[in-house]
Amino acid sequence: MKLSYNKLAGQSAERINAISDAVFGVAMTLLVLEIKVPELEGHETEGDLMHAFFALMPKFLVYFLSFMTAGIFWVGQSAQFRHIEKSDRNLIWINLLFLLFVSTLPFSTAFLGDHINFKFSILLYWLNILLMGIFLYINWTYAGRKGFITEETRDMVYESIRRRILVAQALYFFGALLCFINPYLSIGVIIAIQLNYAFAFFSGGRKK
């Protein structure tokens, strides 16, 4: 009976990974549909076309940002499941709620892109990141409490992953608060935090 339980639970974690990859993959790719190819009428020149393209830069920035944020959380969830060897119905629902806020990310990013100089859109964007962070945190601590984490790596990784989420969320919260001083400062700091997570490989691969 023990064996079959493990087998079933393991298979179910595979399905969590599969639905997560599908939701992340779609969310990451759908975003580009928001960027429309500029339509020029009449006698257009190379200069007109370049001008029209560079006018799309804010949309591209928002797109890249959203892709980056999605990537950060995909890597985070993926790293957790490298250590989680069992699952139950609750863990599945925790992950579905996590995915719910992954799929709202395109909305909150577009909202920020369209209303970039407003405190409200920054706080909304931050709220989305917070909600993803909360469910990622619940996922990890729930798996820890239920003994779903591989014993051989548990001692090495449990605390570091838990703390990593808390530190990242504290940084995002600090970044979001800065919007009360200046919206652009706030966005700049949030972007810097994201870039730090995304481009950590430029620092020589401290983290595996």
Added chain:
Amino acid sequence: MKLSYNKLAGQSAERINAISDAVFGVAMTLLVLEIKVPELEGHETEGDLMHAFFALMPKFLVYFLSFMTAGIFWVGQSAQFRHIEKSDRNLIWINLLFLLFVSTLPFSTAFLGDHINFKFSILLYWLNILLMGIFLYINWTYAGRKGFITEETRDMVYESIRRRILVAQALYFFGALLCFINPYLSIGVIIAIQLNYAFAFFSGGRKK
């Protein structure tokens, strides 16, 4: 010959899982495209923006609902396939028909969202849930009759999963009938049933 048959059948169940995850993943994520970022013209204030955002709340409610319903049926199908170890062409088509009605869920949910105080849209939404339930039921009983369910867990789970679908569908039917008294009462009860399935993990994990 016996061995190779099992191997082939097993592989084919993997493909059912894979196509299901793709369809569910896309269906769950596409929904957010329905929620358009509000465009404000002229001199907008923080207050205007917040007002425009909160006006989107019904759309978000519908989105969350649809995500929840999709999640419930994904968990349901996923739970069945943890116990189904073989498959045949019929089982594949039963699952494709199940997926057909998964992919219409965004439509029926949006229909309900846009015409929330009509009996017809409630019955339509219920019909979608019913059709998903019917094919999930057929999937399980067909697999049972054909002996595709793992022998070691069959006795433990067959009846409970079968009954679970019937009870859930009876509750949905009851909820839908309430629309003849009051549409909002009906929606409230359907939502409550969904929340009960989704948030069962708050009750301390009775079900695995």
Added chain:
Amino acid sequence: MKLSYNKLAGQSAERINAISDAVFGVAMTLLVLEIKVPELEGHETEGDLMHAFFALMPKFLVYFLSFMTAGIFWVGQSAQFRHIEKSDRNLIWINLLFLLFVSTLPFSTAFLGDHINFKFSILLYWLNILLMGIFLYINWTYAGRKGFITEETRDMVYESIRRRILVAQALYFFGALLCFINPYLSIGVIIAIQLNYAFAFFSGGRKK
């Protein structure tokens, strides 16, 4: 060296399955976006709403048809790969070209739906089915010629799968030709052929 070759080739067939499931999953689900929830203005009644919904029936028919056709070809490709245990770069590209015409299916189905009483749209729809059939046929015969098909099942399935494609395509061709007599007759016959493949499970599961 032999072992590692098999391993690599096997892994590559897995990737073909994975990209196929993604393309099919997206193609099957995207279609529903074409069906817009009817917007009613002013004093709408239950009757108005029902009327507006039933006016969408042709769109639903087209949607169901397209889902069915995609399902038929997904099952067909899936059945082949249950017997194909190796692959090479050519087999990958044959499958990518197959997927190319899977992804045009939504277009040709919608084209048929919008211009249902024209010979040209029927022939276009048939052309799409033909192209999918051609690449499915090439996939199977190429795999056969290169010895990629499992030896233990090759003798049992090679000819039957090959003939199955040819017979189905002959039936589709015959159905398409009927458009020169009457477009509706032609569509009816094509639908009947599709239903025969899709609903074969009603006939008691002759085929596995």
Added chain:
Amino acid sequence: MKLSYNKLAGQSAERINAISDAVFGVAMTLLVLEIKVPELEGHETEGDLMHAFFALMPKFLVYFLSFMTAGIFWVGQSAQFRHIEKSDRNLIWINLLFLLFVSTLPFSTAFLGDHINFKFSILLYWLNILLMGIFLYINWTYAGRKGFITEETRDMVYESIRRRILVAQALYFFGALLCFINPYLSIGVIIAIQLNYAFAFFSGGRKK
């Protein structure tokens, strides 16, 4: 400890494959949404319909091209991962950045399709191919430097895959430069290069 590290790393490469297949699958399929079924008003004839369809040919050409390019890079990444048996956080981010430019491919292809006789759109399209090529190259050389490539095949494939990317990118660069002579010449050469990679199976399968 060694064993568990390999296991974890291997699992993580699986997730890279899975998210890649999802992003590629969605990107490949979304493109068809750009091709709208022509709407004819009033008394349309078979001739009108055919005319309207053939007017869509440039859109289809762009669609096929984009599918082909996506396929080429999917095959390329897929071929690398047949030989990469371990991964780390950096390799994951290299692949996410690769996928970022996979998901912009629909945009740059549509841009080219709409402004086909401009140097700027050709250079933009080429820039997209270049960026995908750069991250594919980094992926391979990083995996090589870190010893992530299977030892049994490393000597056979490392140099040939590395050179293949450089040669392909040199050809694309040459093709793009031709736009300063004539845009159509440039596009023709880029298409020829793509077709050479896609249709290599017509040459009798020299490459595996």
